[in-house]
Amino acid sequence: MLKIVYFASLRERLGKEQESLxxxxxxxxAAVVDALVQVHGEQWQAVLKDSQVLTAVNQEMCDMxxxxxxxxxxxxxxxxxxx
Numbered sequence: 425m426l427k428i429v430y431f432a433s434l435r436e437r438l439g440k441e442q443e444s445l446x447x448x449x450x451x452x453x454a455a456v457v458d459a460l461v462q463v464h465g466e467q468w469q470a471v472l473k474d475s476q477v478l479t480a481v482n483q484e485m486c487d488m489x490x491x492x493x494x495x496x497x498x499x500x501x502x503x504x505x506x507x
Contacts, residue, residue, distance in 0.1 A: 426456065426492060431501035437471050438464075447494050453479050454488040456498050476503050 429442045448459040461469045471477070480499040481490050492498060 425494060427495075427497040428456070428460070429497060429499040431499060433502050434471060434477065434500050438468065447492065451491050451493065452488065453481065453486060453490045453492060453498060456492060457488070472500060477501070478503060 426445045426447055427442065428445050430438055430440055435441050445456065445459060445463070448455040450458075457472045460472060478501050479486055479488065479490070480501075481492055481496050483497070483499070
């Protein structure tokens with residue numbers, strides 16, 4: 425099982441703070457996104473597959489090719505801006 429966490433505006437857009445997900449075949453962050461789109465519908469694709477969305481596994485920044493294993497935490501969040 426994976427722990428999926430959504431931060432900031434992504435949490436607001438998706439209407440979820442966190443959830444659990446069975447480890448998908450393929451075992452990558454991209455496979456997690458595909459599984460979430462299958463579970464929640466096409467509207468999630470536009471949000472999670474946005475090239476600006478940042479990802480982390482176990483609190484370490486990563487790209488969509490990052491391998492995930494059972495009990496990992498996968499986080500999605502918008503780009504950080506500051507001034």
